[in-house]
Amino acid sequence: MFSFVAEVSMTQPASPSSDDSTLVRIRGLTTVLNGKTIFDALDLDIPRGKVTAIMGPSGTGKTTLLKHITGQMRADAGEIRVNGENVAGMSREQLYKMREGVGYLFQNSALLTDFDVFENVAFPLRQHTQLPEVLIRNLVLLKLQAVGLRGAARLMPNELSGGMARRVALARAIVFDPMLILYDEPFVGLDPVALNQVLKLIRTLNQTLGITSVLVAHELEAVKQVADHVFLIANGKVVAQGDPKTIANDGSPWTRQFFGGEADGPVPFQYPAGDLAQALGLTGAAK
């Protein structure tokens, strides 16, 4: 389970190999799941203090990549450095501390249904600190103010719209001022107004709190508005990258298929499978 808290751990000195402009450095990442190669010597740098979008066809490994970054899933080979520290080389305690510096926003918001908005945001503070009640109250109200929902503090999750729920989850994810926020499909199911509010919020938080943001998303128009840089991943590698406003027009078969929504192209429609006739027991049978 990811921690929502973030504190001092990410401020530890980075190793000499870390580059100040890169918060997450991925080299030669190789992952094979159930015999399928998900990442094939993937190299990728996530710039510090920017909004980076990870895009790619369904099943290409975007969520898996987020799990590798937090050490929730181990790769078969390669290296991931977060703030200069090698994730694979971390002890359980170091990993736990590193995760404390990461806010994670799930697609479904994952609010605790029996707690009101205030208590949802207060939850990580109560779980991980011994702060006095007055300080908890002030921290929670400030985070709710940041997402525009201080007035909704006493509402229950079932009284919130989808967009509001996502903003509450965001307030909770930033309650300890993380250095890195990972958003897994933050735009799914939002109406245009809520979508614009969430986009504005991601941008504002990124700028005002100096957070590094990584988002996995399929919506190119939304990504164009919020991201500084896009990585398009397919077949286990980065197949295109760049400024979101220009990447869609680079003319490569990958971007044409992915951003143009073409059914046919480098991404096969069929998940890899054996011979159909054999699977149906028809091999050798008369036609």
Ligand SMILES: Nc1ncnc2c1ncn2[C@@H]1O[C@H](COP(=O)(O)OP(=O)(O)OP(=O)(O)O)[C@@H](O)[C@H]1O
């Ligand atoms: N724990 C696991 N064990 C085995 N296979 C897994 C595991 N997690 C994911 N996979 C497989 O890895 C591949 C990548 O999954 P992942 O969820 O990372 O893709 P994604 O790009 O996020 O997809 P989507 O856009 O549809 O959400 C899929 O083929 C999936 O079936």
